[in-house]
Amino acid sequence: MVNYQTTVQKPNTIRFGSAKIEVGEDVDNLTNIGVATGIEFTEEFEAAVFKPSNAPEIQGPVINHTATVKVEMWEVDLENLALIRGGMDLVDTVAGDAVSVENEAHTLTGTGLVRLNHKMGDGSEVESIVVTDASGNAAVRNTDYVVAVDASGFTCIGRVAASTVITSGEGILVDYSYTPNASVKLSSGGLNTINPRVVRLTNTNAAGKEFRITVYAAKNQGGLELSLPDDDGDEPMKPPIELRGIIDPTRTAGDQLFEIYDEQGV
Known part of the structure; x- marks a missing residue:
């Protein structure tokens, strides 16, 4: 018989699963960079120690305090x-041809916003928006519905609470036009400043609760490594990214490097 020394104290603090990765210029404007592997957060610091010749060691301050996301x-x-590389590149896009969309179906519940399926290549609001309810009745902007563009450049539709045309939970049909990008080009060299970025890792469990790590001021630490896989290989190109966070002195002491926010373990 096994003599166990303890039992699980808080089962909800045992973590499973990966994370969503977001990067942005500030915490209110974060971009989901999508599918990734090898997601890792590491904190490092040195505890300075002074050794007088005639006394025990003296513990000094914490120095070189950093937090790295890979x-x-x-x-x-x-x-x-x-975005990740912090402004050391130029990005140019070439617009394609306009595309018309008819009768794109969505459901508006309450006053929450719903993304349209397509977006403008430049991240602006799609054009020529026409909204009708399930019975074909025309809805009026700012009376029955509102339009907004989210941080990822998608146009979103939301119901106005007082609308008499669109009821909560009702399906709507949306006509609009959008212009996608035909191509995008990144060029580099000659811009020597790397601006810090906020980087956030969010793990959401089956109950919808979040375990979230936010690094406030992280800078890109390495050049691009674009290894092109074999034609008959089964794995894609996977460029490694390393963002190292340093102390942000504009924030309150004690909250200048990173935050770990936990809804799962309480």
Whole structure:
């Protein structure tokens, strides 16, 4: 018979699963960089120690306090790469031809926003929006519905609470036009400043509770490594990314490097 020394104290603090990775210029404007592997958060610091010749060691301050996030990107999106790399690149896009969309179906519940399926290549609001309810009745903007563009450049539709045309939970049909990008180009060299980025890892469990790590001021630490896989290989290109966070002195002491936010373990 096994003599166990303890039992699980808090089962909900045993973590499973990976994370969503978001990067942005600030915490209110984060971009989901998509599928990745090798997601890792590491904190490092040195505890300074002074050794007088005639007394015991004296513990000094914490120095070189950093926090690093490493991932292997699967979605090699040039605009996301430029965001991660902190402004050391130029990104140019070429617009394609306009595309018309008719009768795109969505359901508006309450006053929550719903993304349209397609977006403008430049991240602006789609054009020529026409909304009708399930019976074909025309809805009026700012009376029955509102339009907004989210942080990822998608146009979103939301119901106005007082609408008499669109009821909560009702299906709607949306006509609009959008212009996708035909191509995108990243070029580099000559821009020597790397701007810090906020990087956030979010693990959401089956109950919808989050375990979240946010590094406030992280800078890209390495050049691009684009290894092209074999034609008959079964794995994609996976450029490694390393973002190292340093102390942000503009924040309150004690909250200048990173935050771990936990809804799962309480």
